Amino acid sequence: MKRLLRRELVRAGFAVPLAAAAEAAARPPERVVFVRLRGGADALSLVVPYRNDEYRRARPATSVAASATVPLDDEYGLHPSLRPLLPLFERGELGAVVGAGFQERFALHGEAELALDRAILAATGGGASIAELAGWDTHAAQAARMPALLEELCERLLALRSAMAADWARSRIVVVSEFGRGLHETLLGGTGDGHAQTVLVLSGARNQGRVRGRLRFGDQGLVPTSELGALLATLVAGGGS
Secondary structure, three states: OOOOOHHHHHHOOOEOOHHHHHHHHHOOOOOEEEEEEOOOOOHHHHEEOOOOHHHHHHOOOOOOOOOOOEEOOOOOEEOHHHHHHHHHHHOOOEEEEEEEEOOOOOOOHHHHHHHHHHHHHHHHOOOEEEEEEOOOOOOEOHHHHHHHHHHHHHHHHHHHHHHOHHHHHHOEEEEEEOOOEEEEEOOOEOEEEOOOEEEEEEEOOOOOOOEEEOOOEEOOEEOOOEEHHHHHHHHHOOOOO
């Protein structure tokens, strides 16, 4: 597969850390791109548990209406701003894993980002590109901010898939954050930093097309039911979500 260089990721609209770009230039051709959502992306907005009563009770102002959700199965659906990704799901190119997280809950973004970097390094042996989208720390006005964030993510993912078209059958894109967000709303109409998250996977191998994992609600948000480091290693190895 042709090596993904910094300019290709930038052309797709992503920020690329300089260190990651330097490492990519020194590595052999790679097949995996990690898209890191900085700030702690809300798992329950990426993939919505639209029939879950506990979710509705905890988020009277920020939950996504069931009628607006894009159903993926009888339990989960995409946020309406991610609707353009539905054809990928239907073709088996898009999947999701809910309830993914490290066993340890990190109080600081920097600590969680470092743990995520180490997990990616362990999963790939240094053989992956990392792109970034910032702005996911939605402590306030989450319902108003989330559509634009998700629309941007959707556009960037489709652009990156297009840039990888020549080798897409052998390629994967993994969308991950340092952690998820809390279950309950803040006084400012947002959510606090949480624990478990939802990981999105785009794969040219067409071995996705489903939502895997299990949601478990706790006092500080979602409790991990899948260990994130092990999950990333499985995805990098080409396993389904």
